[in-house]
Amino acid sequence: MPKLTSKQKVDFLKTIITIRRFEEKTIQLYQVAKIWGYLHPYVGEEAIAAGTCAALEKRDYIISTHRGHGHSIAKGADLNRMMAELLGKSTGYCKGRGGSMHIADTELGMLGANGIVGGGIPISVGAGFSCKMEGASRVTVCYFSDGASNNGVFHEALNMASVFNLPVIYVCENNMYAISMSACESIACKDIASRASSYDIPGAIVDGSDPEAVYNITASAVKRARSGKGPSLIEAKTYRFGGHHPNDPAEYREKEEVEYYKTEKDPVINYKKKLIEEKVLSEDDIKNMEQQIVKAVEDSVKFAEESPEPQLDKFLEEVKSI
Amino acid sequence: MREIEYREAIREAIIEEMNRDHKVFLIGEDIGKYGGAFRAYKGLLDMYGEDRVINTPISEAAIIGAGIGAAVTGYRPVSELMFIDFAALAMDQIVNQAAKIRYMTGDNLRCPLVIRTQGGAGRGVAAQHSQSLEAWFYHVPGLKVVMPATPYDVKGLLKTAIRDDNVVMFIEHKMIYLLKGEVPEEEYTIPFGVADIKRQGSDVTIFAYSNMVYKSLEAAADLEKEGISAEVFDPRTLVPLDEEALLKSVKKTGRLVVVTEACERGSVASDIAAKVALKAFDWLDSPVKVVAGLNTPIPYNSTLEQASIPHKADIVNAVKEALGK
Ligand SMILES: Cc1ncc(C[n+]2csc(CCOP(=O)(O)OP(=O)(O)O)c2C)c(N)n1
Numbered sequence: 296m297p298k299l300t301s302k303q304k305v306d307f308l309k310t311i312i313t314i315r316r317f318e319e320k321t322i323q324l325y326q327v328a329k330i331w332g333y334l335h336p337y338v339g340e341e342a343i344a345a346g347t348c349a350a351l352e353k354r355d356y357i358i359s360t361h362r363g364h365g366h367s368i369a370k371g372a373d374l375n376r377m378m379a380e381l382l383g384k385s386t387g388y389c390k391g392r393g394g395s396m397h398i399a400d401t402e403l404g405m406l407g408a409n410g411i412v413g414g415g416i417p418i419s420v421g422a423g424f425s426c427k428m429e430g431a432s433r434v435t436v437c438y439f440s441d442g443a444s445n446n447g448v449f450h451e452a453l454n455m456a457s458v459f460n461l462p463v464i465y466v467c468e469n470n471m472y473a474i475s476m477s478a479c480e481s482i483a484c485k486d487i488a489s490r491a492s493s494y495d496i497p498g499a500i501v502d503g504s505d506p507e508a509v510y511n512i513t514a515s516a517v518k519r520a521r522s523g524k525g526p527s528l529i530e531a532k533t534y535r536f537g538g539h540h541p542n543d544p545a546e547y548r549e550k551e552e553v554e555y556y557k558t559e560k561d562p563v564i565n566y567k568k569k570l571i572e573e574k575v576l577s578e579d580d581i582k583n584m585e586q587q588i589v590k591a592v593e594d595s596v597k598f599a600e601e602s603p604e605p606q607l608d609k610f611l612e613e614v615k616s617i
Numbered sequence: 618m619r620e621i622e623y624r625e626a627i628r629e630a631i632i633e634e635m636n637r638d639h640k641v642f643l644i645g646e647d648i649g650k651y652g653g654a655f656r657a658y659k660g661l662l663d664m665y666g667e668d669r670v671i672n673t674p675i676s677e678a679a680i681i682g683a684g685i686g687a688a689v690t691g692y693r694p695v696s697e698l699m700f701i702d703f704a705a706l707a708m709d710q711i712v713n714q715a716a717k718i719r720y721m722t723g724d725n726l727r728c729p730l731v732i733r734t735q736g737g738a739g740r741g742v743a744a745q746h747s748q749s750l751e752a753w754f755y756h757v758p759g760l761k762v763v764m765p766a767t768p769y770d771v772k773g774l775l776k777t778a779i780r781d782d783n784v785v786m787f788i789e790h791k792m793i794y795l796l797k798g799e800v801p802e803e804e805y806t807i808p809f810g811v812a813d814i815k816r817q818g819s820d821v822t823i824f825a826y827s828n829m830v831y832k833s834l835e836a837a838a839d840l841e842k843e844g845i846s847a848e849v850f851d852p853r854t855l856v857p858l859d860e861e862a863l864l865k866s867v868k869k870t871g872r873l874v875v876v877t878e879a880c881e882r883g884s885v886a887s888d889i890a891a892k893v894a895l896k897a898f899d900w901l902d903s904p905v906k907v908v909a910g911l912n913t914p915i916p917y918n919s920t921l922e923q924a925s926i927p928h929k930a931d932i933v934n935a936v937k938e939a940l941g942k
Contacts, residue, residue, distance in 0.1 A: 383741075384918075392744075392918065393917050410742075410744070413675070447676065447678055448706075473675055474647045474651065475672075476646065476674065547651060617912055617913050
């Protein structure tokens with residue numbers, strides 16, 4: 296693996312902080328009911344999106360989940376259009392029709408967040424076929440979490456991806472809980488990565504709070520896929536810092552456990568520290584970066600708030616052709 | 618009489634049935650300590666333990682299959698699908714297995730299975746969490762379909778569902794879990810196939826179930842101010858359907874407005890309209906009206922979401938049209 300450049304490292308940090316600040320803002324907006332429905336923050340898991348997407352090219356595809364804002368941001372989504380979608384505005388990625396769980400954009404190769412747990416996993420097979428048939432060494436990254444790996448579709452899809460040697464990288468963000476259900480009580484094996492052996496594909500475990508480790512392992516899986524060697528499964532061990540959604544007090548988790556991850560495994564804190572220690576960035580550089588990000592997030596809220604609502608008469612007209 | 622929440626009425630029915638029959642057990646996602654997505658099972662894990670309150674992985678097909686397997690071997694499971702939308706992941710088990718197992722085995726295998734779930738729009742949870750899919754199950758012979766509107770009905774019907782020897786789709790509505798209504802302290806059950814006239818009237822029959830009962834009652838109250846007497850007919854169970862009572866009501870009023878939150882195409886409402894038109898045409902003074910959701914995936918934007926489902930005003934207008942006013 297070639298050494299990471301400073302620029303790559305700075306980009307990791309930028310992506311991680313952008314996701315964190317964006318998510319914090321969405322939680323605030325949820326609490327004042329400007330965002331409604333379901334909102335599943337990615338706080339704590341940012342390094343996975345940052346590290347995996349950095350190993351992709353723009354033309355590659357990603358398939359996301361109900362906890363998908365981080366994936367979109369890391370793949371290069373426009374914060375304005377994301378925030379507008381969350382506010383249900385016509386300028387949003389889905390014209391206000393989808394909200395948090397359905398953001399998608401073909402230009403970005405973002406094939407969609409999903410309200411159905413595991414819903415995107417079989418779609419990866421088709422995206423994989425498409426990449427393979429096209430013959431241009433394009434790849435697909437398919438995200439899902441621990442809970443989704445217990446659904447039948449996971450097994451059908453990984454088996455097919457392996458049988459047909461598809462260029463798909465399965466990234467399991469194991470945050471240890473599926474709403475209240477803990478992974479250790481619901482998954483028969485200790486590591487989800489070990490399920491890879493059932494499909495005769497490589498399975499690897501990585502610390503999901505470390506963007507460099509995530510990048511490195513993804514980059515090798517991507518290289519493998521591009522060269523026609525087929526799919527891989529990466530299990531990124533991670534933790535969601537908050538509840539399943541902003542109104543979930545998450546009483547099913549031990550306080551000490553939450554504290555441990557928040558203090559020891561916070562990708563924002565840890566990676567800032569690392570880059571300062573390595574003298575890649577100074578405290579001031581980071582302060583500047585933070586300011587720019589906070590401004591971009593604020594701007595996205597402004598953009599979203601000033602954007603028009605979808606037009607009712609247009610909606611009623613469109614319905615006729617559905 | 619005391620008033621309790623809809624979800625509390627569910628909890629009471631479950632507790633009474635679990636105490637009455639040790640073969641009854643619960644299985645589903647987040648029903649343990651969490652108490653279910655709408656907290657209808659709060660405290661039940663502590664009361665009955667992990668053998669009777671089985672918290673599962675996210676495996677919808679297996680949640681239903683587990684219910685079938687336990688049912689045909691003598692248990693009375695209540696399998697929960699957190700959202701009716703997720704029934705799509707379990708359709709083989711529901712439609713090809715559960716619905717048919719008793720009939721196609723010549724009654725060899727009995728399947729006393731309740732599938733509890735909830736549907737409906739109104740919470741901004743968009744296209745994959747807001748559907749009204751009762752027509753899917755209504756269409757399949759071998760499934761009973763129950764859609765209670767009130768705390769009283771939900772309790773009495775859930776007890777009957779658990780005691781029934783067949784597969785029951787028990788469909789609640791996400792907007793009414795916190796609604797309160799009168800529920801007696803004493804035990805009672807409500808038989809399937811017996812409609813409840815939620816409001817008597819003489820000019821028009823409004824057929825409505827689940828959350829639409831409330832919108833219809835509001836519409837009827839408004840109509841009364843204009844001198845129109847609307848009867849609100851709640852079938853409570855769509856399969857079996859209390860056809861006799863429906864025809865009787867239509868005979869009395871001579872007009873029918875069928876209301877459903879589900880999108881109109883292929884809906885239960887269209888079927889009811891057709892049934893009445895076929896069987897009671899001579900008693901009708903005007904064509905049957907259907908008030909239904911739009912044929913659209915439910916949008917996230919709340920103005921559009923609201924526009925895609927029926928409201929009081931739509932029912933009022935339909936009644937007036939039926940009356941030629
Ligand atoms: C098929 C399906 N079943 C259940 C749900 C309800 N639900 C939404 S998120 C969730 C937990 C998902 O857990 P996991 O896959 O581990 O993702 P996480 O929320 O931890 O990121 C559940 C059960 C759903 N949306 N889809």
